[in-house]
Each structure stands twice: as structure tokens, then as C-alpha cells.
Amino acid sequence: MERKLYNLGSMKAEYIFDEKAGHVSMVLLPSGMEDCFDKRRKILRHRDSVCPAWEAGNLCHLALRHHPQGNGAGNTLKYGYSTEALKYKNQTVEENEERICIRTVLEAEEGYEIRHEVTHYHGEKGVEIETGFVNHTGREVTLELLTSFSLDNLSPFQKDDAPYKMKLHRFRGGWSLEGKHVCDTAERLSLEESWIRAFPESERYGCLGSHPVKRWFPFGCVEDAEHHVFWAAQLACNSSWQMEFSRDGDCYSLSGGLSDSEFGGWWKNIADGEEFTAPKAYVSVSDEDLWDVCQNITEMFNRQADRQPESEQSLPLIFNEWCTTWGNPTEKMITEIGEKLEDMPFSYIVADAGWSRQPEGETDPQAGNGDWIVDERKFPNGLQVLSEELRKKSLGLGVWMEFEVTTKGAKVHGKEFDGLHLKRDGELIQTGKIRRFWDFRKEETVSYLKEKVIDFLRENKISYLKVDYNGSIGAGCDGAESPGEGLRAQMQAVLHFFEEIRKELPELVIENCASGGHRLEPSMMGVTAMSSFSDAHECQEIPYIAASLHALILPRQSQIWAVISPELSLKEVYYRLTSAMLGRFCLSGSIQDLNGQQWKAVKEAAEFYEKAKHIIKYGRSRVIRNCSDNQHHLKGEQALLREGREEELLLVYHSFDGEHKNIEGSLPVGEWEIKEQFGNISGMELENNQFKIIPQDSWESFAVLLRKKD
Numbered sequence: 001m002e003r004k005l006y007n008l009g010s011m012k013a014e015y016i017f018d019e020k021a022g023h024v025s026m027v028l029l030p031s032g033m034e035d036c037f038d039k040r041r042k043i044l045r046h047r048d049s050v051c052p053a054w055e056a057g058n059l060c061h062l063a064l065r066h067h068p069q070g071n072g073a074g075n076t077l078k079y080g081y082s083t084e085a086l087k088y089k090n091q092t093v094e095e096n097e098e099r100i101c102i103r104t105v106l107e108a109e110e111g112y113e114i115r116h117e118v119t120h121y122h123g124e125k126g127v128e129i130e131t132g133f134v135n136h137t138g139r140e141v142t143l144e145l146l147t148s149f150s151l152d153n154l155s156p157f158q159k160d161d162a163p164y165k166m167k168l169h170r171f172r173g174g175w176s177l178e179g180k181h182v183c184d185t186a187e188r189l190s191l192e193e194s195w196i197r198a199f200p201e202s203e204r205y206g207c208l209g210s211h212p213v214k215r216w217f218p219f220g221c222v223e224d225a226e227h228h229v230f231w232a233a234q235l236a237c238n239s240s241w242q243m244e245f246s247r248d249g250d251c252y253s254l255s256g257g258l259s260d261s262e263f264g265g266w267w268k269n270i271a272d273g274e275e276f277t278a279p280k281a282y283v284s285v286s287d288e289d290l291w292d293v294c295q296n297i298t299e300m301f302n303r304q305a306d307r308q309p310e311s312e313q314s315l316p317l318i319f320n321e322w323c324t325t326w327g328n329p330t331e332k333m334i335t336e337i338g339e340k341l342e343d344m345p346f347s348y349i350v351a352d353a354g355w356s357r358q359p360e361g362e363t364d365p366q367a368g369n370g371d372w373i374v375d376e377r378k379f380p381n382g383l384q385v386l387s388e389e390l391r392k393k394s395l396g397l398g399v400w401m402e403f404e405v406t407t408k409g410a411k412v413h414g415k416e417f418d419g420l421h422l423k424r425d426g427e428l429i430q431t432g433k434i435r436r437f438w439d440f441r442k443e444e445t446v447s448y449l450k451e452k453v454i455d456f457l458r459e460n461k462i463s464y465l466k467v468d469y470n471g472s473i474g475a476g477c478d479g480a481e482s483p484g485e486g487l488r489a490q491m492q493a494v495l496h497f498f499e500e501i502r503k504e505l506p507e508l509v510i511e512n513c514a515s516g517g518h519r520l521e522p523s524m525m526g527v528t529a530m531s532s533f534s535d536a537h538e539c540q541e542i543p544y545i546a547a548s549l550h551a552l553i554l555p556r557q558s559q560i561w562a563v564i565s566p567e568l569s570l571k572e573v574y575y576r577l578t579s580a581m582l583g584r585f586c587l588s589g590s591i592q593d594l595n596g597q598q599w600k601a602v603k604e605a606a607e608f609y610e611k612a613k614h615i616i617k618y619g620r621s622r623v624i625r626n627c628s629d630n631q632h633h634l635k636g637e638q639a640l641l642r643e644g645r646e647e648e649l650l651l652v653y654h655s656f657d658g659e660h661k662n663i664e665g666s667l668p669v670g671e672w673e674i675k676e677q678f679g680n681i682s683g684m685e686l687e688n689n690q691f692k693i694i695p696q697d698s699w700e701s702f703a704v705l706l707r708k709k710d
Helices: 291-303 310-314 331-341 382-390 413-420 443-459 483-505 522-526 542-551 570-582 596-617
Strands: 001-008 011-018 023-030 043-046 047-051 062-064 086-095 099-108 112-121 126-135 141-155 165-174 180-185 204-207 219-222 229-235 241-248 251-258 268-270 276-277 280-284 317-320 346-353 396-401 435-438 464-467 509-512 530-533 556-565 586-587 620-627 637-645 648-655 664-665 672-677 684-689 688-691 703-709
Touching: 001 099, 011 086, 011 112, 011 126, 023 086, 023 099, 023 141, 023 229, 023 280, 047 672, 062 396, 112 310, 126 141, 126 291, 141 229, 165 648, 180 542, 204 464, 219 241, 219 291, 219 435, 229 241, 229 251, 229 291, 251 596, 280 291, 291 522, 291 542, 291 620, 291 672, 331 346, 331 382, 346 464, 382 396, 413 443, 443 483, 483 509, 483 522, 542 556, 542 570, 542 637, 542 648, 556 570, 570 596, 570 648, 570 703, 586 596, 596 637, 596 672, 596 703, 620 664, 637 664, 672 684, 684 703
Parallel strands: 317 346, 317 586, 346 396, 396 464, 464 509, 509 530, 530 556, 556 586
Antiparallel strands: 001 011, 011 023, 043 047, 062 141, 086 099, 099 112, 112 126, 126 276, 126 280, 141 251, 141 268, 165 180, 165 219, 204 241, 219 229, 229 280, 241 251, 620 637, 637 648, 648 703, 664 688, 672 703, 684 688
């Protein structure tokens, strides 16, 4: 085996070439660590048969319908003839002041190619991988699998089949259950070595539909527990996706991309001369821990976040009235809130669902979606006048829309518009009782929504748009060669519409929401300013969910509810406000009716947030927990420590129910002192670079800013 190394900052990309078979793979290594491929055993014997213990592996895996599948059919489409036929053709490198790009071309004798591109931006700790398929066979072919990335030959530091040494880390999704960490050993997944290698084994998981974070985040991480090395990847995919952790001889393979024909009903016909590119993957390696490799990936997303509107760069505070009126916003109420917030550092007031005209007698604030006509009974002067009045108080008006669907009561929900809605097997796709989905692949749909969404926002001088999406299309739709391809094309068209909004209204701040956190994936987050972290509004699990998400999304893009109502005790008020320090501060509730102490706490929280947000924007986090994992019945406590770029730290603490233990941890080398505080910190001790929190009670909280002593 020949090998070629590229230095990529804190990593090395190592390409492994099998000249005889013509195969090539890539593995990422932490700088300073060398592989032990030369020390691996070469062959395995069983009776009279001999087989390789490991092989070079592949840069990608694919399956073409007219080729024989591998022996894993029904479990995996990897390791079939389509992949085996690929041979190394060439590799080129392009480097400039911003980045280095390594392009590798694989070619099959039949005429199809794979173009594999690894891009590393200088100063970052991860790479972007894009994989393209090109058809030069002289005929149409059907793709049934194409991986976005594949990390074969894991772990490069093991000499054999690595018993009891390999783990798979994943994060679960779920409505108001986002971000729960799950770790399984290879043995628990039944991927250990068997007595003879007859069939490929693979743990295939993912999400189906247009809620890409339904039960899993599009993430996977393989750990070599002996050498403390972690390989992680996130997929940028807003439709059905899959990841696979596979046994491959003595080694393991982590790969991912669009859901294949078996898992997601996806296949795509590629005409001669055409090409198709799989979703982008973000990949990194770390020799520290899971949190480190996760944030190596999330820090790459700062490039997209930095391109959001200039107003967004200071992480302004938001007020959303959903938990104030629960679907009944009015001009009078929003004006009163504007007066209440006038002397505070808030930038937006968002009128959530219920501002548009609904059918007569209808009480559901989400009824009538699609017509988008202002309800003149609630807003007698219209939204433009309200926007102008709020701007006098340095506040921007925001509105809620769920523009990808129509709901019962809207004119465009009627039968005459059926041709512009998605169907499956010829029948309209409907979720719940009222939702149907616009077909964004049709020019008539896009033209209508440009008028009803983009022109509407412009004419009414709207500064902020919350985009909700409260139903999933499901596994697929008509209009393409497969249900999965119909879904993929539809969701790409949706993504392009978001890009069109950004192009037409470059100063508009867009919030990405889908019943809370069902779209917390890189492609949707890349075209929006921030995302609703969850639909957890008034519950005690908010800080648990918000802290968990630091491993998966940027806190600067994670909008967290702080719902403050008059019936709350002062301790509960502080608990909820402290949760907002874990991301983007979104205030809600009946703030007009708060008493003096409660309102004083809100003001203190906003002032503290202003002093801490530079660390929320750029930093790295660690969570220390002594707590249970039932998010709705939490016991114990947690602390999140976030280190900024300027020798400052943000520490956010919450206790839960039950018996308590002290939380202790180390700070970076040096002596530290408290610069600012929010809440009662009587239980905190600080000595040199060590901190200790002695819980005083259940459901308590505080946040502190720490700085190094001169």
C-alpha cells in the first residue's frame, strides 16, 4: 500500500493507494500521530481459505441498479460491484490564501466517474467533502446509493480487529427532546468479528422526510477508545439521509449521504453526460474528546453565520409574543410591548401565528396559511404603520410564516390549487387534518410565493421572519423517478427559495423553525440567521436541551425561549432567564404584568447577556453533568463552561430535582476572578484555575463571567 499525506493545520489527510486493485481511501489523522498500517496483520485463514485482513477501502461507496449488489443487500448497499469497479485516475491540489482543495478522480472501465473533493479552510479544524458522480457510459444509469463521504480503515491505530475498543457516538432528535447523546460499542451493535467473514454488517440509521432531525441528528462519530481518537461527520441535508457504521475486514467504515433505495426509497436516473453531486459533509478528527471533535465541525459553520445580515453580528435580543398571546397577537399588544422594551437592548418584536386573517369561526392560529392577508381586526392600521412606529423605538417588527404549506380555510388550499400541491401515488399529501405542501419545483408556486412572501415582507418593512414548518412530507412524493428523489428535489427547491429571500431582502433576519428543532442541519442553518433550538417553551428541561446542542450547532444560532409570566416565583424567573445565556436570548410571556422584582430580573438578564454575548458568539464549550437523562424528570445538576477568545469564560449553572452533588472542574491555566454575575452565586467557589459549585437547592441557577487576573 502506498500512502500520501497532506498537512491540514491540526490534522493530516492520508490517502491510501492499492496500486494492484486501483483503489484509494482517505483517513484523517491528528497531527503528531502516525498510523500503524504497516504493523497490521495482512491475511486471515479459515481452514483452506485465505482472505485479506484489511484492504485499502474506498473514497466513496455507490450502487448502480444494473450491477450486482454485494452480499449485504437488505442491510447495506456498500461493498458491491459498482464500488469495486472504481479505479484511481488522478489527484490534483489547488491552494490559495484561503483554503486548500484536494480533488481525486476515480473511474470505472464502464465509463462512470467519481469526483471526490476535500476542502480545508486555513485555521479551521475540519474539512468539507463533496462527492460527485459523472456518467460517461453511453447509456442512462440508475444510482441507488451514493455516499457523500466515507472514512474507511478505522481505526488506523489498531493492528487487529480492535475488540472492545471501537464506539459509535450519535445524537437523537425528537420533538422537545433534541440532542440526547447515545454511545454504543461495536459489540453492542453486533458489529464485532465473526468466525468467518461471509456477509458485510452495517448499522444503518437516519431520518425519512422533510424533518431531517426527527429521531437522529445527521451526525456520526467513531471513537478509538484505546487511543482516544474521534472521527466525526455532519451531513448538510434537508431531506432523507442515512449514516452507516460498517464492519470492513479488520477495520470499520463510517459513511453517509442521501438515503439509499432500500432505506429511503431513493434512486436517480443519470443520463449519459450528466452528473450528480451528493450533499456536502463536514468532517473532523480529534485526539481530545467527543466535545472537541463536535465543535471542530460546528466552528466551520461560522463562515455561513458571518455572512448573515450586519445587524445579526451583534446577536441582538428578540421578543416573540407566542407565549404571551398563544396565537392572538394584536397591534395594541405589540405596541404596549414595544413601550415596555424601549429602554432595553432588544432589537425585534415578533408577531407569531395568528396575525393573518383566518376563516370565519376558526380558532386555530395556523388556519388559513397560504393567503397571507393581514387580519384588519387585530391590526387595523396594517403592519407597515406598526413597523414604522416600532422603528422609532429602535425596534424591528417580525412576523411568523409557514409558507411551505397551505392549511384549511385558505383560498389556495382549495381544489383548484391541487395541481400545485405535492402528491404521493397520485393522492394529495396531507398531515394532521389541515396541512398540504406547496410543490416548489413548479414556477407557478414560486411566482405566487414571491408575491405573498417576499413582496409582502418588503412592502410592510418587516425586519425579521420566523419560518415555521409543522409537518413532514414523509418518505417521498411524486414528480420524479423515485419517491425519495421527488422529496430531494422538492427540498432543494425549498432551499433555493430561502436563498432567493436572502438575495431579495439582504437585511432581513430569518429564523429557521420546524416545530422547534426539526431542521437543525447545516444546509438550512447556512441560509438562515438562527434556529429555534426546540419547542420547549415553559419547561424545566430547557437548559439540558440547550446545553446538549452546543455539540451540534453554534450557540450564536440557537434561539432559546425565556418565557416569564407573573405567576412564577423569583427563583423560577432566574432559572428561565439563565437558560437564555446558553444561546440566543428570546424573551416571551406576559411581561406587561410582571411585578417589580420580576421585571428587575429581566433587566439584569438582558444587561448580563450584553456583556457575555461575545463569548456566546465565538467560543468552545464543555458540559459537566451529575444528572439523569430523562429530560422531563431531571435529577442532579449541570454546568456549562464556555471559553471565549479573549481570556474570558462564561459559566452557566442549573440544578434540577433530587439529591445533589458538588460540581467541580478545571479552568485554563492561570488565576481567574468573577467579572460579572447573574443570579445567586453563594454556592460557587473559585480558587486559581479550579471551580466548585456546591448546590444549595433544587431548580436554582446562575451565570458568571470569569476573567484572568492581571
